[in-house]
Amino acid sequence: MEMLILLVIVIVLGAWLMGIYNALVRNRNLVDESWSGIDVQLKRRYDLIPNLVETVKGYAAHEKTLFENVTQARANAIAAGNVAVKGHAENALTQAIRSLFAVAENYPDLKASQNFQDLQKNLNEIELDVQAARRYYNGCVRDYNIALQVFPNNIVAGMFGFTRREFFEIGDEAQRETPKVSF
Numbered sequence: 001m002e003m004l005i006l007l008v009i010v011i012v013l014g015a016w017l018m019g020i021y022n023a024l025v026r027n028r029n030l031v032d033e034s035w036s037g038i039d040v041q042l043k044r045r046y047d048l049i050p051n052l053v054e055t056v057k058g059y060a061a062h063e064k065t066l067f068e069n070v071t072q073a074r075a076n077a078i079a080a081g082n083v084a085v086k087g088h089a090e091n092a093l094t095q096a097i098r099s100l101f102a103v104a105e106n107y108p109d110l111k112a113s114q115n116f117q118d119l120q121k122n123l124n125e126i127e128l129d130v131q132a133a134r135r136y137y138n139g140c141v142r143d144y145n146i147a148l149q150v151f152p153n154n155i156v157a158g159m160f161g162f163t164r165r166e167f168f169e170i171g172d173e174a175q176r177e178t179p180k181v182s183f
Helices: 002-059 064-079 083-104 108-112 114-149 153-160
Strands: none
Touching (some): 002 153, 114 153
């Protein structure tokens, strides 16, 4: 009889640990999946930027430094590794794009160009999609981090090497605004 009670306790304890482990794995996979959503939107953004630069370059050829800065910021953002570095690189890219649009203000023919207007519209849509993907990612990270920190999950998480994830944040308050792309 004692063996049967001990066996039931071991089975219940094992099922309980398995449930916690599976919930942590599920949350970790949601974080990874949501990061891939951000990555897809950022790739769309990166693909649009060369077209935008080329369109503006046709009108403002003497702004070579600006085009180099946008191109370098794009390359840095693509190459960024972890979430914190990616966030910093994305902030720099947003600033570079803002500079590009500021230069475009000086060229009425450029602002009237249908191609430029289409690029602006696409960039605005992508920025909204990136914002939505960031919110989803940060929500998944929040849920995952909470699951890691609550008792007794924190014990199971420590045993199996689950680690906290970073939020995808914007460090500079001025960069929290969506770039203005309408003229």
